[in-house]
Amino acid sequence: MAEVRHRHDVVVVGAGLSGLVAATRLRQAGVDVAVVEADSEVGGRTRSRTLAGRTVDVGGELVGRDYTRLRGLVAALGLRLEPAAPPMPHLRLDRRARPPLRPSAASGLMAAAARLHHLCSLLPPQAPWQAPLADRLDALSLQDWLARAPVDQRTARLLGAAAWAFTTAPPHGLSLLAFLQWLKPAGGLSALWRETPWRIRGGAQQVARRLAARLGDRVLCGAPVQAVEQNGAEVAVYTSDGAVRRARRAVVCTPLATTGSITFTPQLPAAQRLLDQVHSPAVTKLLAASADVPRRGVLAAGDAVMPLAMADTHHAVGFAYGTDTALPTPRLRDHLMAVLGLDGGALAPEAIALAWHEEPHIGGGYPAFAPGQLTRHGPALRAGHDRVHFAGADRSTWPGTMEGAVRDGERVAAEIRTRLGA
Numbered sequence: 001m002a003e004v005r006h007r008h009d010v011v012v013v014g015a016g017l018s019g020l021v022a023a024t025r026l027r028q029a030g031v032d033v034a035v036v037e038a039d040s041e042v043g044g045r046t047r048s049r050t051l052a053g054r055t056v057d058v059g060g061e062l063v064g065r066d067y068t069r070l071r072g073l074v075a076a077l078g079l080r081l082e083p084a085a086p087p088m089p090h091l092r093l094d095r096r097a098r099p100p101l102r103p104s105a106a107s108g109l110m111a112a113a114a115r116l117h118h119l120c121s122l123l124p125p126q127a128p129w130q131a132p133l134a135d136r137l138d139a140l141s142l143q144d145w146l147a148r149a150p151v152d153q154r155t156a157r158l159l160g161a162a163a164w165a166f167t168t169a170p171p172h173g174l175s176l177l178a179f180l181q182w183l184k185p186a187g188g189l190s191a192l193w194r195e196t197p198w199r200i201r202g203g204a205q206q207v208a209r210r211l212a213a214r215l216g217d218r219v220l221c222g223a224p225v226q227a228v229e230q231n232g233a234e235v236a237v238y239t240s241d242g243a244v245r246r247a248r249r250a251v252v253c254t255p256l257a258t259t260g261s262i263t264f265t266p267q268l269p270a271a272q273r274l275l276d277q278v279h280s281p282a283v284t285k286l287l288a289a290s291a292d293v294p295r296r297g298v299l300a301a302g303d304a305v306m307p308l309a310m311a312d313t314h315h316a317v318g319f320a321y322g323t324d325t326a327l328p329t330p331r332l333r334d335h336l337m338a339v340l341g342l343d344g345g346a347l348a349p350e351a352i353a354l355a356w357h358e359e360p361h362i363g364g365g366y367p368a369f370a371p372g373q374l375t376r377h378g379p380a381l382r383a384g385h386d387r388v389h390f391a392g393a394d395r396s397t398w399p400g401t402m403e404g405a406v407r408d409g410e411r412v413a414a415e416i417r418t419r420l421g422a
């Protein structure tokens with residue numbers, strides 16, 4: 001196919017939240033920007049679908065109290081938030097642990113939460129790997145820390161299960177420093193327990209859809225970027241349809257798990273190439289329509305197949321990790337029903353499961369830094385390479401969240417504006 005030539009100030013690779021926020025901020029500053037997206041739709045790891053007549057989120061969904069940048073964007077786009085899953089007081093360790101564990105009554109749990117909170121306070125938010133204690137915290141897995149913490153076995157299991165549920169990594173495979181990095185912006189464990197999460201009414205993908213609609217024909221879907229080449233004067237971005245877009249700068253807003261599939265010329269520095277070593281664990285999110293779930297919501301943690309499960313009056317949600325993600329949807333649905341303690345038939349047969357690690361341009365849930373990896377790879381996360389910049393939730397100070405995607409999109413837009421003098 002003949003080469004089609006386009007010229008812009010900036011080409012953004014990836015139309016997830018981070019790429020679209022970066023493009024929007026640049027556009028607002030009068031920069032000529034184009035966005036190229038591999039998938040047939042925008043939104044990346046936010047994706048909304050219809051289940052039993054209701055909009056559900058098969059990717060990012062819950063909006064925390066402190067998600068100030070996302071909340072501002074939601075309001076600016078004319079969208080609204082609504083209460084989502086129930087707050088943590090209904091947390092159950094697993095099927096065998098009845099009655100529900102009330103974290104406020106568990107003094108060991110509170111002491112561990114306070115210790116973790118203290119450790120979080122020692123980390124610089126922008127670069128936790130620069131903390132004086134960073135090497136020591138990164139050398140330990142969360143499991144190592146739990147084994148030494150002054151908590152009983154049950155509390156250690158609960159904490160491990162909760163961390164696994166939220167970070168997608170089993171406690172033995174997750175660096176303590178990485179867990180603290182995730183926990184810090186959330187305000188610590190006690191803040192998480194107290195929090196009532198929110199969701200975006202009509203689905204989280206609407207944020208990306210509305211941003212893309214405002215950018216109009218500057219956003220091109222179905223165009224996987226294969227190569228990014230730069231010389232001293234410009235960057236050329238090659239897509240699989242044979243087109244090339246030339247620009248003064250490019251920003252790559254793809255997941256860490258799939259960025260390595262793009263060929264960079266000249267080669268990226270070793271520190272950036274080595275980010276490939278950070279694993280993004282397999283995760284499947286399952287949503288099942290519910291005919292009769294309890295009026296009061298339930299949030300459960302600790303089951304082997306469904307470490308995290310929630311239900312409200314309309315639908316139940318569960319997450320499977322690792323090898324369990326390969327189970328067929330009806331089996332996952334049965335596990336979801338069991339961990340929520342619902343009687344047979346409470347969940348209607350209609351269910352949606354999405355295995356994010358099987359999505360060719362996503363490649364996993366989000367990065368889970370193993371012991372030793374965050375101190376080694378952290379400094380490369382947001383480093384650019386001459387005219388090529390990198391951004392995304394996976395590289396942000398709020399990893400694994402939509403807030404991180406928005407913040408990092410804003411960060412990289414400001415960085416590029418400075419370089420362009422825009």
Ligand SMILES: Cc1cc2nc3c(=O)[nH]c(=O)nc-3n(C[C@H](O)[C@H](O)[C@H](O)COP(=O)(O)OP(=O)(O)OC[C@H]3O[C@@H](n4cnc5c(N)ncnc54)[C@H](O)[C@@H]3O)c2cc1C
Nearest residue numbers: 014016017018038044045060061062225392393401402405
């Ligand atoms: C199952 C699940 C549940 C989650 N739940 C929550 C939650 O409740 N709350 C929360 O805040 N966060 C949640 N998250 C995290 C949140 O969804 C993500 O952190 C955020 O959406 C990532 O945005 P991003 O723009 O950084 O990356 P992405 O959304 O992954 O966007 C990257 C884009 O780049 C595109 N791309 C990749 N390769 C190429 C290429 N070669 N050429 C062109 N385009 C390419 C991809 O198709 C994608 O559209 C969840 C994530 C998952 C997977």
